Amino acid sequence: MKIDGRHYRTIFPEADGRSVQVIDQTRLPFAFELKRLASLDDAAVAIRTMVVRGAPLIGVTAAYGLALAMREDPSDGGIERACTTLAATRPTAINLRWALDRAAGLLRRAPETEREALAFAEAARIADEDVASCRSIGEHGAKILAEIAAKKSGPVKVLTHCNAGWLATVDWGTALAPIYVAHDAGVPVHVYVDETRPRNQGAALTAFELNAHGVPHTVIADNAGGHLMQHGDIDVCIVGSDRTTASGDVCNKIGTYLKALAASDNRVPFYAALPFSTIDWTLEDGVRDIPIEERDAREVTHLTGRTEDGGFATVQVVSPGSPVANPAFDVTPARLVTGIITERGVCEASADGLATLYPERRRAA
Numbered sequence: 370m371k372i373d374g375r376h377y378r379t380i381f382p383e384a385d386g387r388s389v390q391v392i393d394q395t396r397l398p399f400a401f402e403l404k405r406l407a408s409l410d411d412a413a414v415a416i417r418t419m420v421v422r423g424a425p426l427i428g429v430t431a432a433y434g435l436a437l438a439m440r441e442d443p444s445d446g447g448i449e450r451a452c453t454t455l456a457a458t459r460p461t462a463i464n465l466r467w468a469l470d471r472a473a474g475l476l477r478r479a480p481e482t483e484r485e486a487l488a489f490a491e492a493a494r495i496a497d498e499d500v501a502s503c504r505s506i507g508e509h510g511a512k513i514l515a516e517i518a519a520k521k522s523g524p525v526k527v528l529t530h531c532n533a534g535w536l537a538t539v540d541w542g543t544a545l546a547p548i549y550v551a552h553d554a555g556v557p558v559h560v561y562v563d564e565t566r567p568r569n570q571g572a573a574l575t576a577f578e579l580n581a582h583g584v585p586h587t588v589i590a591d592n593a594g595g596h597l598m599q600h601g602d603i604d605v606c607i608v609g610s611d612r613t614t615a616s617g618d619v620c621n622k623i624g625t626y627l628k629a630l631a632a633s634d635n636r637v638p639f640y641a642a643l644p645f646s647t648i649d650w651t652l653e654d655g656v657r658d659i660p661i662e663e664r665d666a667r668e669v670t671h672l673t674g675r676t677e678d679g680g681f682a683t684v685q686v687v688s689p690g691s692p693v694a695n696p697a698f699d700v701t702p703a704r705l706v707t708g709i710i711t712e713r714g715v716c717e718a719s720a721d722g723l724a725t726l727y728p729e730r731r732r733a734a
């Protein structure tokens with residue numbers, strides 16, 4: 370997407386083709402800074418500390434991390450050590466494991482002397498495919514927004530949770546891609562942005578994106594969404610996903626399930642937008658089987674923001690000594706999901722729905 374008239378991807382190789390630049394998302398929205406990743410460890414730390422975040426983006430970053438590792442040690446052991454290191458950074462988003470399996474599978478069949486170049490080329494292919502997939506998700510999702518717009522006066526009011534915009538992918542985003550495509554096509558939209566405690570990806574990142582693109586929006590406290598739906602102020606919900614099961618259960622940022630419950634109770638359509646790389650075809654029961662990342666308590670007990678004089682400050686907001694739980698994701702059962710927006714089209718949240726779009730993955734009866 371464009372920032373101050375210049376087009377960016379969230380991750381891109383440097384001219385020498387031997388390292389990559391990423392946007393440091395821990396500094397947004399108050400500072401737009403690039404960070405250079407030049408080693409396996411740089412990539413692992415960037416994912417773990419959320420310099421880069423968002424399921425598709427951490428998958429692509431892991432693929433580049435594997436490429437950086439091949440410069441350090443292109444042996445079979447080097448591949449395994451890199452995959453183990455990168456896979457351990459964050460457990461929930463299936464894209465990370467998917468990208469590593471795809472790239473490592475290629476490398477294992479190649480001579481050691483070719484592995485570094487091959488790994489960088491494969492990471493670039495995965496990144497390019499992500500851009501194309503997200504653009505296509507935008508096209509398919511924008512049709513839903515256009516259909517809603519045709520039946521009402523005023524803007525289509527879309528609630529979204531966390532950040533599933535271009536910052537969560539290589540470009541375009543997933544949940545926000547339909548909003549960008551619709552907005553750019555002249556469909557009036559207004560986005561209600563859940564702040565998304567505890568890391569505030571909505572208030573900090575989604576709002577930053579929508580401001581930069583000129584999309585009308587309103588930031589709301591997480592707990593306000595149900596109230597707005599009760600009062601007819603939301604026409605549709607679109608969220609991203611970190612892992613969606615073969616049966617259509619949607620794992621996403623903590624709080625998504627609560628929005629889906631409110632949407633169901635108020636008959637508000639609730640969509641998840643995600644590419645092929647986010648689907649875990651090995652799982653049926655997401656609530657039971659998807660590993661939920663437990664993040665540092667400090668994300669709940671402290672807040673970091675800009676001070677009145679333009680600096681950064683971190684303050685404690687929880688009573689000292691109180692125990693904290695910080696699950697980073699929850700799972701919305703397929704029964705609460707109206708539809709899944711993918712790069713291949715929109716389907717119902719079910720095994721049959723997904724198999725219709727991805728017939729090559731249909732399980733033998």
Ligand SMILES: CSC[C@H]1O[C@H](OP(=O)(O)O)[C@H](O)[C@@H]1O
Pocket residue numbers: 422423424425530531532533534537538542543544570608609610611621622623697
């Ligand atoms: C398009 S994936 C975006 C997805 O990832 C976010 O999680 P995190 O910020 O912890 O990486 C969130 O669940 C978003 O919906």
